[in-house]
Amino acid sequence: MEQGFNSDPNASSAPIDKSRVYDVKPLRSLVPVFPNTPGMTSISNPNPTPFVCVPPTGPFPAGVQPFYPFMVSNGSQTRNHSANAAFNGGIPDPVPLNAFRTPTPQVNGGSSRAKRAYKTPGSASVVIEDDGYSDAQDQSDQYVSGFGTHGTDADDASHSGKKKRGRPKRRGVGNGPEIDVESVANNILTLFKLKDFDESRKANGDKDTTAAVLLVYDLIRRTLTQLEEASDTSGGARRPDLKSSNLMMTKGVRTNNLKRTGHVPGVDVGDIFFFRMELCLVGVHAPSMAGIDYMSVKVTGSEDPIAVSIVSSGGYDDDDGDDTNVLIYSGQGGVQRRDGQMFDQKLERGNLALEKSLHRGNDVRVIRGIKDTSNAPGKIYVYDGVHKIIESWAEKNKSGLNVFKYKLIRQPGQPEAYSLWKSIQQWRDGTAARPGLIIPDLTSGIERQPVALVNDTDGEKGPAHFTYVASLKYSQPFPASKQFSGCRCLGGCQPGDSSCPCNQRNDGLLPYSAAGILLTTKPVIHECGQSCQSPPNCRNRISQAGVKFRLEVFKTKNRGWGLRSWDPIRSGSFICEYAGDIVKVTASDFENANDDSYIFDAGRYYEPLERVYDSNSAKKAPFPLVISAKSNGNVSRFMNHSCSPNVFWQPVLRESDSGICLHVAFFAIHHIPPMQELVYNYGIPAEADRGRKKCLCGSVKCRGHFY
Secondary structure (H helix, E strand, O other): OOOOOOOOOOOOOOOOOOOOOOOOOOOOOOOOOOOOOOOOOOOOOOOOOOOOOOOOOOOOOOOOOOOOOOOOOOOOOOOOOOHHHHOEOOEOOOEEOOOOOOOOOOOOOOOOOOEEEEOOOOOOOEEEEOOOOOHHHOOOOOOEOOEOOOOOOOOOOOOOOOOOOOOOOOEEOOOOOEEOHHHHHHHHHHHOOOOOOOHHHHHOOOHHHHHHHHHHHHHHHHHHHHHHHHHOOOOOOOOHHHHHHHHHHHOOOOOOOEEOOOOOOOOOOOOEEOOHHHHHHOOOOOOOOOOEEEEEEEEOOEEEEEEEEEEEOOOOOOEOOOOOOEEEEEOOOOEEOOOOOEEOOOOOHHHHHHHHHHHHOOOEEEEEEEEOOOOOOOEEEEEEEEEEEEEEEEEEOOOOOEEEEEEEEEOOOOOOOHHHHHHHHHHHHOOOOOOOEEEOOOOOOOOOOOOEEEOOOOOOOOOOOOEEOOOOOOOOOEOOOOOOOOOOOOOOOOOOOOOOHHHHHOOOOOOEOOOOEEOOOOOOEEEOOOOOOOOOOOHHHHHHOOOOOOEEEEEOOOOOEEEEEOOOEOOOEEEEEOOOEEOOOOOOOHHHHHOOOOEEEOOOEEOOOOOOOOOOOOEOOOOOOEEEOOOEEOHHHHOEEOOOOOEEEEEEEEEEOOEEEEEEEEEEOOOEOOOOOOEEOOOEOOOOOOOOEEOOOOOOOOOOEEO
C-alpha cells in the first residue's frame, strides 16, 4: 500500500491528495464470528473473536426479530443452561436444536467435498472447506444405468451449480391445473394426522413418530419430484428434498428437536438415511452442512461447548483403518485461497467442542457417510452408534495446513453397523467367505444379481425343491373393455408427455423416477405392455427388469427360510415381483389351495400403511389373481409375514392388444439397511375367521396371528 490511513483519531486532519491512487485490496470474505462463550478465557479459546455479532439464534437486541430460516415459535430455541439440568451423571439435558440452514450448492463442477465460495466484486473466490459433506451430495432420482434415457435429468439435485430461491411457486403439470407445493404437503400431513404435531412429540420421539416423520417427508419429496418433473423439462435445479424439509420444518413436523448426547429416541444403530435433511428431521444430526454438531452446557459457573454428533464421509482425511471400532476424525475449517494463502484450523466452534468432549468424556454419535455405488455421487449415511473421544492432536495435512485430529472409540455392546458394511464388501470382493454359504446363486444366472443361499443357524441344506422362474407367465390375460395399441415412445416414456397413452393411464404422470424409485401414490400402476414400442430400459418398465439388489435366502431362527439384502434399499425401490403359476380357485376348493404356504391371493385385503390415496379403506387388486409359487417361483416366495412390514405390494397392470396382465410388485416402505429381513403383511382373506396361524414376527405391534 502506498499510503495508509491515519489510525489516530485525535491526529490533525491533513489535506488528501486525490491524485494519489491507493492500492486497497477488497475484503475477500466476511464470515460472521460469534462471541466467546461467557466465562471462557483466552486459554480455552486461544483465538478470541475480533468482533461481536449476534448469532442467528439470539439473544436479539430490542426491536430485532429472528430471521429466516432460524425463526422459531414458542421459544423452542431457548437454551437450557441450568447447572442442575446440564449434567446428571456426566450427561447433559437436551437443549433445543438451532442449526437449520439451506446448504450451498457445489462448486467447481460438483466436487465430492463440501465447499463454500465467498466473493466480492473483482476478487478471486475464497474456498472454505466445510465439514466433509453437503446436501449437494444427497441421493438424486437421476439416471441410473439400466433405466431411463436422460442422464442429466436429476429429480432431487442438480449439479449445475445453480439454485432456485424464494418461496415455492405454483406450477402447472403439463397442460393441467396449477399445483401448490404447500398444498401438496398439507394434504399429506392431514392424511397422516401430523398437522397438529404436539410439543412432546417434537421434543422426544419414539419409533412410530420417527417412522411417521421420515415417511411423510419421503412422500412429500417424491410427490414434488413427480409433479415438478412433469411440468419442468428445462433440467433446472429443483431440489424437492430441500423444499420438503423446509415445509416440514416450518410447520414444526419434526422430532427429537432437543439436542442431547447419546442415542436419539426412535433411531436404531444401523439405521440408514439417503438424504441429509432426514438426519435433521429426526434429530440425529442438526446442522444441514457442518460435520460437527455441538451444544453449550453450563457447569460450575462456566459455559462450555460439547460435541453431540459428527459425520465422517470422506471429505477430509478421516481414517478408520482396519478396525471399524476406531475412527480418526479431522477437525473442521482450514482455508486455502486461490492466491495460495493458507490458514490453519482454529480451536473454536466444533473443534473446541470435540476438545471439551475429550475431557468431559460424553458420548458422541457417529454417522458414517458411505459412497452409494448405485447412484453416484450420492452417499448413504449410516448411524454407527455412540463413540467416545480418547485422544486429540494437531498435524499438517497434505496441503501443509495444521489440522486437528481426534481419535474416537466405539462403545461396546452396540449392534453391528459400519462393521457389517465392511464385512459385506469383503464378501463381494472375495477377500472373506460368507459364513454358512450353501449355494452362491440359487437362480442359476436367471437374475441379473446372484442370490445366495445361506444357513448359519442349523444343519438344513436348503428349502424343498422348486424351479426358479423370474416372472409370472400368463396363458390368457384378463379381458379389456377397450383395445390398447400401446405407446410409440421409441426413446422411452417421458415425463410431461401428454400424448403418451401410458402417461394418460397414470393420470398424466410417470409412476417412477429415472432412478427407478416409485413416485406414485395411486392404487394401481400402468406399465408399458407388449404392444408398447418403448425399449426394455424405459422408465415405465421398472418391475419388468428383474431383481437389481444382491439378495440372499437365509435360514431364520424360528420362521423357516427368509429373504434379506446385502445392499441398502432405498424407500420406494422395486425389490421383486411375485412369480409363479396362476391358479384358478373356486369357493369350494379355496381352502385346499390355501394350505399351500406359497400362495399369494391378490383378493386379500391389505392395510395401506404407506399410501395416500385413501387411508380409510383397505387395498384390493382390480382383478382376481391367485398365484402359487410352490413348484415354480422366485425370491418372493421366501418373504415372511410381519405385523410391522418394511415391504408392500403394488398391483401393476400391463396392457396389450390381447388384454390386461396383472402383476404383483414389491417395493420398500422405508429405507432398509443391509441384512435386515424383508417382510410384508400377508393381508386378510375374505373369510377372516378361517386359516389363522400363529405369528412369530416379534414386532412390538404383533397381533399374535396372521392368515
